[in-house]
Every structure is written in C-alpha cells, then in structure tokens.
Amino acid sequence: MPTPEPATSPLLVNVTPPYPVHVGQGDSFLANAIAGLALPPLSQVVVVADTQVAEHGHADRVAAAWRARGLPCNTLLVPAGEDSKSVPMWAGLHERLLRLGADRSTLVCAVGGGVVGDLAGFVAATFMRGVPFVTVPTTLLAMVDAAVGGKTGIDLEAGKNLVGAFWQPLAVVADAGMLATLPQPHFREGTVELYKHALLANLPWRSEMHTRDGAVAWPAAWVGERQLTVLRDAIHVKASIVARDPLEAGERAHLNLGHTLAHALETITQHRMRHGTAVAYGLVYAAMVGAGNRPGTHAWLPDVVALARWAADAPLPHASFEALWTAMQRDKKRRGGRLSFVLLNEPGAPDTDTGIPERVFRGAWDALLAEFGGDA
Numbered sequence: 001m002p003t004p005e006p007a008t009s010p011l012l013v014n015v016t017p018p019y020p021v022h023v024g025q026g027d028s029f030l031a032n033a034i035a036g037l038a039l040p041p042l043s044q045v046v047v048v049a050d051t052q053v054a055e056h057g058h059a060d061r062v063a064a065a066w067r068a069r070g071l072p073c074n075t076l077l078v079p080a081g082e083d084s085k086s087v088p089m090w091a092g093l094h095e096r097l098l099r100l101g102a103d104r105s106t107l108v109c110a111v112g113g114g115v116v117g118d119l120a121g122f123v124a125a126t127f128m129r130g131v132p133f134v135t136v137p138t139t140l141l142a143m144v145d146a147a148v149g150g151k152t153g154i155d156l157e158a159g160k161n162l163v164g165a166f167w168q169p170l171a172v173v174a175d176a177g178m179l180a181t182l183p184q185p186h187f188r189e190g191t192v193e194l195y196k197h198a199l200l201a202n203l204p205w206r207s208e209m210h211t212r213d214g215a216v217a218w219p220a221a222w223v224g225e226r227q228l229t230v231l232r233d234a235i236h237v238k239a240s241i242v243a244r245d246p247l248e249a250g251e252r253a254h255l256n257l258g259h260t261l262a263h264a265l266e267t268i269t270q271h272r273m274r275h276g277t278a279v280a281y282g283l284v285y286a287a288m289v290g291a292g293n294r295p296g297t298h299a300w301l302p303d304v305v306a307l308a309r310w311a312a313d314a315p316l317p318h319a320s321f322e323a324l325w326t327a328m329q330r331d332k333k334r335r336g337g338r339l340s341f342v343l344l345n346e347p348g349a350p351d352t353d354t355g356i357p358e359r360v361f362r363g364a365w366d367a368l369l370a371e372f373g374g375d376a
C-alpha cells in the first residue's frame with residue numbers, strides 16, 4: 001500500500017497554550033484532523049450549528065468525525081442569522097447542554113460561520129465556568145477572521161458583541177470544501193476580509209485578484225491546493241497578530257483597518273448593510289483619510305476602489321458628515337474615548353493614529369461620496 005501523503009502541518013496560534021489551525025479539504029482531511037487533535041479526556045462532544053449549515057450536511061460530517069474518534073456526539077441547532085447571538089439563545093444552550101448530560105469534560109464544537117462560532121464559543125466559556133472548545137468555521141469570513149483569536153460573544157439590544165469573553169479554542173479545523181455550498185454574497189463578504197489581511201501583510205497574491213481591465217475577481221486558479229495556500233496565508237496574518245496581542249491591548253487593533261467607517265455605516269443603516277459591503281467602503285475611506293492626512297502616499301487606493309465596486313451590494317448612504325461623525329464617536333466611546341484610526345501608509349505597514357483632524361475625516365467622506373455617488 002502506498003504511504004499516505006503527510007498532512008500539511010497546521011498553523012499554530014502562539015497564545016498560551018498554543019493551538020493548531022488545520023486547513024484542508026474533504027471528508028478524510030476532516031476525519032484525520034479531528035482524530036489527531038491533542039485533547040484532554042472527554043466525556044462527549046456537543047456540536048452547535050445553525051439550521052442552514054446543518055441542511056448542507058456539514059454538522060453531520062463533523063459529528064461523524066468525532067464519532068470516528070470514539071466519542072459520543074450530539075448536535076444542538078440554532079436558527080441561522082445574527083439574531084441567534086442573543087441572551088435567550090445563549091442561556092437556552094446551557095439548559096440544552098444539561099439535558100444532554102453535559103459536564104465539565106464535554107467539548108463544545110462550533111460548526112458554522114461567525115455567528116455560531118461567537119455564540120457557541122461564549123457558551124463554552126461560561127458553561128460550568130468553561131469547557132473545552134473546538135471550532136470548525138464554514139464561511140470564508142469565519143475561516144480567515146472570526147474563528148481565530150478567541151473573541152466570543154453575543155449581542156444586546158444596545159449593540160453588537162457587548163457581552164462576551166476571550167475564550168481560545170483548543171483547535172480550529174477549516175475544511176475549504178464546505179465553502180462550495182456558501183452563498184455568493186457571503187463568499188464575497190469573506191473575500192473582503194481576506195483582502196484586508198492581504199493588505200495588512202502585503203501578501204503577493206493580492207495582485208492576482210485584479211484583472212487586466214482593473215476589476216476584482218476571485219481568480220479561477222484559486223482552487224485545490226492554491227486555494228488552501230491563500231487561506232493559510234490569510235489566517236496566518238490574523239494568527240500572528242493575535243499571538244503578539246491576544247487581548248487587543250495594541251497591535252491587534254490593526255485588524256480594524258476599514259472598520260471605523262464600516263461600523264458607522266452599519267449604525268446609520270441599522271445593520272441593513274452587509275458587513276463585507278461596509279468594510280469594502282471602509283477600506284476606501286481608510287485610504288482616503290490616509291491620503292488627506294499625509295498626501296502623496298496611498299497608491300493602493302485604486303485597488304480598494306475596484307474591490308468595493310466588486311464587493312459592495314448596496315449603495316453608499318448619502319449621509320451628512322455630521323451623521324457619520326456622530327456614529328464614529330459611538331465607536332470611539334466603545335474604544336476608550338479616543339478615535340483611534342487605522343491607517344495603511346503602504347501595504348504591509350499599518351499604523352494607528354489618534355490625532356487625525358476632523359477636517360481630514362470630512363474631506364475623505366466628501367471624496368468617498370464623490371467616488372460612489374451616494375444613495376441620494
């Protein structure tokens with residue numbers, strides 16, 4: 001019999017204790033990755049997934065991999081969508097875990113996008129004061145962003161992610177095969193975060209996303225091994241920033257590139273605007289603020305304009321600068337009273353600036369409205 005190909009070694013997120021991120025494709029990858037995880041003794045595994053992910057069979061595939069490892073595995077489903085990141089859903093999952101006989105050696109395994117990852121991760125952080133957690137991200141956004149870094153939480157009426165905990169998983173297992181069933185709008189949203197990571201670390205394959213006519217696309221060649229390389233590179237950007245700053249005391253804020261405007265647009269549109277759309281506009285805004293703050297740089301501005309033309313699926317709201325400014329102040333309040341804006345002087349060189357004058361933010365908003373028309 002031929003010797004099996006050695007699996008690509010996982011990425012390591014170097015927090016304490018470090019944990020692996022396995023990136024691969026297909027059922028045997030999934031089964032091998034789960035079989036090989038170094039875990040404490042466990043009584044059972046409870047998979048938490050949303051109904052849509054379950055309909056596509058992904059929750060069952062993961063449960064089968066746990067059973068193949070010799071562990072009893074149950075599944076708890078929640079409705080798909082952000083509304084599941086709620087106090088009642090979080091509290092209810094504790095009751096449902098108890099009904100399944102869960103104890104301190106029960107492992108919670110999230111199978112889903114950022115919603116299920118944040119919700120199940122927070123349940124793992126609080127059930128019996130904390131139980132082991134493994135996450136299997138099923139959206140591109142969750143793979144390159146939400147699954148790595150240990151931020152878990154739920155929403156309140158007053159705002160998103162207002163309750164939560166840092167609770168690192170014991171492992172992340174990303175099966176790129178699951179992306180085949182992800183609806184296109186969600187795929188594009190994840191691509192925006194992937195692109196943001198490529199900008200933060202100046203990854204060379206970013207240029208492959210720009211076609212000769214100046215548009216942006218997911219390159220046809222990004223399948224199979226090539227797709228896995230791109231995913232690993234993007235995850236590595238997040239993993240290395242998280243390892244250097246696990247509790248977001250400093251550098252981790254760089255991951256918020258494009259997000260100051262994005263959060264303001266989400267507030268102004270009462271969260272009707274998709275996060276990926278808001279971040280795409282936000283990246284353009286970051287480049288424009290940067291150019292206003294330090295003229296002459298920001299050759300990457302046309303790139304993110306092209307990205308936003310491709311990724312944005314809603315028009316830019318024609319809000320006044322005053323409305324935008326008020327919304328941005330809200331973000332500032334949540335971040336300790338200073339508007340700390342992430343700038344990128346050139347790809348690979350992010351920086352935060354707390355002293356940008358208001359007129360620069362105003363000028364950049366006018367420029368953004370001029371570029372994207374604004375929804376009058």
Ligand SMILES: NC(=O)c1ccc[n+]([C@@H]2O[C@H](COP(=O)([O-])OP(=O)(O)OC[C@H]3O[C@@H](n4cnc5c(N)ncnc54)[C@H](O)[C@@H]3O)[C@@H](O)[C@H]2O)c1
Binds near residue numbers: 081112114181
């Ligand atoms: N913890 C973090 O660091 C972090 C970072 C970024 C975002 N987030 C959170 O992530 C959430 C957004 O995550 P998201 O964009 O992944 O959304 P999501 O979890 O709502 O998933 C999007 C939709 O796609 C469906 N879906 C997921 N995987 C699928 C698949 N493989 N095939 C078919 N359908 C699939 C889901 O059922 C859902 O309807 C937000 O709540 C945000 O706050 C957290």
Ligand SMILES: [Zn+2]
Binds near residue numbers: 193259275279
């Ligand atoms: Zn984001």
